[in-house]
Amino acid sequence: MTSARSIPNVTDERLCWLIVREELQKKTSKLRFFGWVTVLFSSRTRGARLGGDLRREHASDKMSDYAVAVDAAAQTLSTDERKHLRAAGEVPDWFLTDVERRYREFRKQR
Template identity: 50%
Template sequence: MTTNGTVPNLPDERLCWLAVREQLSRKARRRGVLGWLTALFGSRDGWEGNYWAEEAADLRRGTASGKLHAYALAVDTAAEALTAAERAHLRATGEVPAHFLAEVERRVAERRKRR
């Protein structure tokens, strides 16, 4: 987590977020239809192709930001369910339990269903 190997004195929810943020950030930026449209139109020459590539890129960035926000909320709620032993391990190593990311994904999917 940090360069000198120590775990900062932060709330457990924040430590969980710091432990998983890179993985979740990559997932949020994964190319979907908009990403492939950006790649397709971005390679065209001329003003019109660049315009649509920029529009698609803006939409993709907005989508990734929304996904990352949903992940952040799920990390906070999943962190509340950690046991005392898991919290001690988190504080000692800066690592979340193996099941943590699966729980975050489950909570994000549950939230999407409710919308």
């Protein structure tokens, strides 16, 4: 992930986000059924641009929700986990599972 020398001087919550952001970005950019239908049946028209805009907006909304989940999960880190986060630039093994759980709960409430 990140070497100890390149760990930025930011809050633990922000550091967690920087560490997991790329992996979460991959999840949100996957095309689902509607995305593939848009890609396959659109040409270089206004509709194709609109479909792309909708997909990007949806992915952005998901990333915003993931950011809330990462922040909430980071607040539950123990002192030892925070030390490891700062020293190694790694989140605990349970972290992404907890983020996914919080993300699903947050999306369900919307």
